[in-house]
Amino acid sequence: MEGFFTFGEITIFPEHIHILANAFEAAIEQQTDEYQTLSRDFIKALGAIYREPDMYMMIRER
Template sequence: MSDKVLFYALSRKFVDEQTDVPEEAKQVMYYGLAIGHHLGIVDCLKAVITCSRDEYKTWLEALPEGGTARRKMEGFFRFGEITIFPEHIHMLANAFEAALAKQSSQYQKLSRDFIDALGKIYREPDMYIMVRER
C-alpha cells in the first residue's frame, strides 16, 4: 500500500495505431467510437493533485458524515480508486465549496485545486478524474 493519493485528469485520448489491426477490426473500433464506446482508445492521464493518505482522510472529514460527496470520495479506501465523471461534478464542487470555511489553509488549497479540476470537466465533458494510490 502506498502513502500517495493522486488525482489523475484525462489529458488526451488517442487511437493506438501502432498495432497491426485487421481492417475488419478497425471498422468495428471506429464504429464503436462513433456511437460513444471507446474500443481501442488509449486514455492519457496526468496527475493534477497529490496528497498523502492521511491528508486525504483528514480533508474528507470536513464533508458531512454520511453525505453523498463524502461517500463518493471515501470509495477510494474501499476500492483503491474512484472515478469522477461529469455527473458527479456539481455535487462534489458544492460539497467542497461548503467545506472551505471549516478547513485550514492547507486543505482549502486542496479543495480549491479539486474544484478547479472539476470545473475543467464541466467545460470539457469528455474528461474525467481518476483518484488512485501510487
C-alpha cells in the same frame, strides 16, 4: 468519495461534478489553509471537466 476510501480509487465523471463541487465548497471554511488550497484546486479541476465533458478524473491511492 466513499469509493476512494473503500477501494483506494475513484473515477469522477461529468455527472458527479456538481455534487462534489458543492460538498467541497461547503467544507472549505472548516479546513486548514493547506486543505483549503487543495479543495479549491480540486474544484478548479472539476470545472475543467465540466467545460470539456469528454474528460474524466481517476484518483488513486499511492
